[in-house]
Amino acid sequence: MLQDNFGRRFYYLRLSVTDICNYRCNYCLPEGIGCGRSLEGENPLSVAEVGTLVRAFASLGTEKVRLTGGEPSLRKDLVPMLEAVRASDKIRRLAITTNGYRLPSQIDDWHRAGLDQVNVSIDSLDPAQFRHITGHDRLDKALAGLDRALALGVDTKVNAVLMRKYNLAELDNFLAWIRETPVTLRFIELMRTGDNHEFFASNHVSGSDIETLLLREGWEQVIRTRDAGPAREYFHEDYAGRIGLITPYGKDFCASCNRLRISAQGKLHLCLFADQGFDMREIIAAGDSDALAAHIRELIVDKTAGHQLHEGFTGATRNLAMLGG
Structure with a gap:
């Protein structure tokens, strides 16, 4: 079992397969694909x-x-890539995060390749606001793909980055939506990166305020599985869907870390906000998975106790497209 110096065990790998994105989200890549x-x-x-x-x-x-x-x-080779992950009988859960742009046309292929879970980024349920945030008028396509994923039985989650000026006022609309829609809606605190200092300062919202509201309204916390992501999930008997909260600025957020990250170019990032990635491309290309595993064991000792976001430290993360957030 892979374990660091703080006793944390790592059951979950976030593997970036490209650092290119076709959206221009205002909190990530407002200038588009070149960034x-x-x-x-x-x-x-x-x-x-x-x-x-x-x-x-x-x-x-x-x-x-x-x-x-x-x-x-x-x-273009995403389906073979999904199949390559699924080929390992030790991998119990295969997931993907997408902006939903091509979801309606591709979710069936992903499902046939063995996909268990899809997370769709939908930062607003208002078409005009969605377009303003992402630069694309594609909310209807994302929702259509989401419906198809649910019909196929794929575990479906929705990611919404909380932003004071852009979607905080939609909280009631989001809650009304999951009353009938069986998805987990995950509100993610906006994180400061190397490129978004001013945007962060004017738009960051604490997830603890929403958590207080949920608890007051009778929502109850779901017990976490050991390979779960960072969200604290809540359920309510009157709702078909669930709420998840990802609060990286919250107390002891890093204490339960169970995930590591690989960049699209094969660098191991021990934290989303680490000051460097460890280049493993040469050893990966050699194809010796045992040697690679031994190398990863050596590197894990450098993982720190926390991300230091509270001190304004963003490490090498210029934007969230680099490592998938």
Whole structure:
């Protein structure tokens, strides 16, 4: 079992397959796709390299793999990549995070490839506001893809980044929506990155305020599984859906960390806001998953106790498209 110096065990791998995104979200890449290109150039991991990575992490106890971006659906070989992850019988859960742009046309293929869970980024249920936030008039497509995922039996979650000026006023609309829609709606605190200092200062909202509201209205917390993500989830008997809260600025957020990240170019990031990634591309390309696993064990000792976001430290993370947030 992969374990760091603080006793934390890592069951969950977030694997970026591209750092390119076709949206222009105001909190991430407001200037568009050019800002999302890696300083090293795109040159993403191949399907074979992803297979080597997954075998190595599976041998270390990883049970859940999430493909992230950028936008994963921009990869033409995404289905073979999903199949490569699914080929490991030790991986119990295969997930993907997407902006939903191509979801209606691709979710069936992803499901056939073995996808268990999809997270769709929908920061507003108002079409005009959605367009303002993302730069695209595609809310209807994202919702259609979400409906199809539910019809296929795929565990479906919705990610909404909380922003004071853009969607905080929609809280009641979001709650009304999940009264009838069986998804987990995850409100994510806006995080400061290298590129969004001013936007963060004017739009950050604490998730604790929403948590107080939920508890007052009779919502109850769901017991976490060991491969669960960072969200604290809540359920209510009157609602078909659930609420999740991801509060990186909350007390002891890092104490329950169970996930590691790999960039699209094969760097191991021990934290989303680490000051560097460890380049493993050469050893990954060699195809020896046992040697790779041994190398990962050596690197895990450098994982720190916390992310230092409270001190304004953002590490190497210029924007969230780099590592999928």
